[in-house]
Amino acid sequence: MHNSNASLAVGKDKPIQKVLAALEAAGCNPQPTQDGQWMALCPAHDDHKPSLSIGEGDYGRALIHCFAGCLNKDVVAALALKLADLYPPASRRGVPKRLRQGPKPAPTPEAAVADLIRKWGQPSVRYPYRDARGKLVAVVFRWNVDGEKQIRPVRRARGGWLPGMPEEPRPLYRLPEVLEADVVHVVEGEKCADALAALGRVATTSIGGSNAARKSDWEPLRGKRVVIWPDNDEAGRAYGQVVARLCHDAGAAEVRIANLAAVWPGCPEKGDVADLLAKDKTKGKRYTLKLLKRAAAEAPPWEGPQPGEAESAAPPWRPFPVDVLPEPFRGFVQQVAESNDGCDPSYVAVPLLTLIAGCIGNRREVEIKADRREPAVIWSVVIGSSGTAKSPALKAVAQLLDPIEQEWHKQYRQALARWQQSQGSSRKSR
Ligand SMILES: [Zn+2]
Incomplete structure (x- = not known):
């Protein structure tokens, strides 16, 4: 066999190398051309003058073309390759190795925020998020730094822990309990959920703040009775509406939005369930439960979006900047x-x-x-x-x-003309 190994030295595991090696093995004798490509006998038809052009495209893709008109799938089949062999592995296209790997996962959730612990001290709270089977999948850490709330989530990733939100759809807070419950209370924030849980209620919230409710998976609320407890402010009421819609769409049996202010005269702006519990600590658990029960009972069932509401919920049109x-x-x-x-x-x-x-x-x-x-x-x-x-x-x-x-088509027509010429001279010489 003709030895053209020198021309095959184009990188160890590149698709073009695989194709050239297969052509070599099949006796198709690939030869480099002046314009940095290769020509070989096409293995898919009875070829006597090289008709198959081989080149390298973007991201290391192998480009093949039989000027006699064979389909690429027939050419690769004749070489016992697959069309996929013409492409480098997707995850490796054009991305340097260092970037592909990303940061190294930490062994524990705490280790993933070690830098912040050095800076801010131990977090004041740690909220665990679990999947349906109870496996810890994310942790939300909370610090109080100079009177300001700092919140950082970490997630399980690549066999360890990395900063950031869990993948979407994200799990609801206290998911394993939610799955077992008939009635689920939805609040804004883990603190309120824990406060209700301390009273023996099953309560949940979505991770990532009130604007990210849509990124959570509300499917676990299918068939359940849901009571939503919005914070006593505009943002809270908006969150309540969004969550009601999500629970409704997930197939909740019943959705109610409770009005905290109705049973709590003097409920402050931004007041929430946790505030009520903290305030009523002296009056006891029973009293608070009674209040909450009343609020839930007084809340009318959510009837679904009102006509025209869907439109108004969409962000207003803005001109392209x-x-x-x-x-x-x-x-x-x-x-x-x-x-x-x-x-x-x-x-x-x-x-x-x-x-x-x-x-x-x-x-x-x-x-x-x-x-x-x-x-x-x-x-x-x-x-x-x-x-x-x-x-x-x-x-x-x-x-x-x-x-x-047009330029590429011109190049193609020229290559085609060259090939046709070579075929013609071959016929004459025969
Ligand atoms: Zn062919």
């Missing part, structure tokens, strides 16, 4: 919007962001936190009334790639 785009994109968006009867700039900017992200591909990632990276993947949908110039705007964006596509 074209000015945050760098040039040349800002000018492009403005120009296209103007030349399309002044269509909304978002019709241009949104698909443009998706197109730019596609061009970046996996070459770059944004490191949001020490252990979290996001590739440039943007899915976008443009919604607008018909006749408002959505399509012309989209077309103007898509056309940005035309010169590149």
